[in-house]
Amino acid sequence: MSEPILRIEGLTKVYPGGLKALDGVDLEIRKGEIFALLGPNGAGKTTLIGAVCGIVRVTGGSIHAFGQDMAHHWRSARRRIGLVPQEMGFDMFETVERGVAYSRGLFGLGPDPARIEEVLRSLSLWDKRKEQIRALSGGMKRRVLIAKALAHDPELLFLDEPTAGVDVELRRDMWRQIDRLRDQGVTVILTTHYIEEAEEMADRVGVIDKGRLLLVDDKDAIMARMGRTEAHFRLAAPLSAVPDALCAYPLHLEDGGRTLTYRGGDGSGKGKAEIAAVAQALAKADIAYTGLDQKESSLEDIFVDLVEQTKGVPA
Numbered sequence: 001m002s003e004p005i006l007r008i009e010g011l012t013k014v015y016p017g018g019l020k021a022l023d024g025v026d027l028e029i030r031k032g033e034i035f036a037l038l039g040p041n042g043a044g045k046t047t048l049i050g051a052v053c054g055i056v057r058v059t060g061g062s063i064h065a066f067g068q069d070m071a072h073h074w075r076s077a078r079r080r081i082g083l084v085p086q087e088m089g090f091d092m093f094e095t096v097e098r099g100v101a102y103s104r105g106l107f108g109l110g111p112d113p114a115r116i117e118e119v120l121r122s123l124s125l126w127d128k129r130k131e132q133i134r135a136l137s138g139g140m141k142r143r144v145l146i147a148k149a150l151a152h153d154p155e156l157l158f159l160d161e162p163t164a165g166v167d168v169e170l171r172r173d174m175w176r177q178i179d180r181l182r183d184q185g186v187t188v189i190l191t192t193h194y195i196e197e198a199e200e201m202a203d204r205v206g207v208i209d210k211g212r213l214l215l216v217d218d219k220d221a222i223m224a225r226m227g228r229t230e231a232h233f234r235l236a237a238p239l240s241a242v243p244d245a246l247c248a249y250p251l252h253l254e255d256g257g258r259t260l261t262y263r264g265g266d267g268s269g270k271g272k273a274e275i276a277a278v279a280q281a282l283a284k285a286d287i288a289y290t291g292l293d294q295k296e297s298s299l300e301d302i303f304v305d306l307v308e309q310t311k312g313v314p315a
């Protein structure tokens with residue numbers, strides 16, 4: 001594998017007061033990938049982003065970006081990083097165009113009206129360029145945040161909850177924007193509460209809780225490894241026990257014996273095959289059922305299970 005664009009090792013952050021927001025995080029981000037960081041409220045996502053972007057002073061560990069140790073080359077590395085923060089903290093009286101151009105200047109780059117126009121057009125902000133930011137809707141303000149983060153052509157872009165509180169249309173727009181960035185070779189790390197977003201966009205997913213990375217893997221590999229299939233056979237007559245002929249399958253009775261439930265598989269299609277085999281075995285044993293529903297687990301189910309498992313684990 002080529003040198004990762006970002007390498008985080010043993011990163012720890014203890015806030016004054018003793019709260020450990022990051023607890024020995026190791027993470028490598030590949031150039032050009034879309035990486036989604038998932039975690040419940042307070043998991044440490046914003047702290048992790050803040051540490052890379054120089055907003056949070058870390059307690060321990062190291063961060064290398066573009067092959068450089070950020071402790072020694074912070075300024076040059078930071079210039080190549082864009083951040084779309086969760087909180088809107090800009091001059092509301094500034095016009096859209098000037099605000100975005102100003103952000104470019106902050107990184108020591110000269111004016112480039114053509115590039116600013118390109119960024120504004122790609123975010124459907126061109127018509128609003130002369131308006132004061134305060135006059136825009138919440139969703140439009142969020143687009144301005146993205147435009148400001150893109151104004152200096154970052155190679156690595158952090159999006160901290162880019163679609164929190166935006167409507168469905170804007171969310172789809174943002175996804176398209178992220179797709180375009182992927183095509184341009186920009187590496188994107190996004191945090192999100194919308195697991196649907198990670199499922200839709202990400203190449204790899206990391207799950208963080210209580211400052212610890214619980215899992216990092218290709219999204220498809222996670223789904224294949226941890227995905228489960230669930231099926232419910234609604235029986236015509238209740239059973240008192242799972243018949244011997246079916247004991248090889250992960251089955252149990254629910255609903256007073258009226259529902260035979262299958263929970264198994266591994267996301268590879270094994271679940272579906274076993275459910276078909278159970279259906280055949282039921283027919284052979286003359287056990288009638290009046291209905292069957294089945295569902296594959298989503299990334300959301302996997303995420304909820306993972307975070308549930310860490311409940312009760314001391315932070």
Ligand SMILES: Nc1ncnc2c1ncn2[C@@H]1O[C@H](COP(=O)(O)OP(=O)(O)OP(=O)(O)O)[C@@H](O)[C@H]1O
Nearest residue numbers: 015016019021039040041042043044045046047048
């Ligand atoms: N400046 C601070 N001082 C003290 N504690 C802090 C500070 N900033 C964050 N924390 C705490 O650190 C923990 C991690 O917070 P962080 O904002 O990184 O989580 P998050 O995963 O981004 O959460 P959310 O999804 O709610 O944005 C939380 O318990 C939070 O209360």
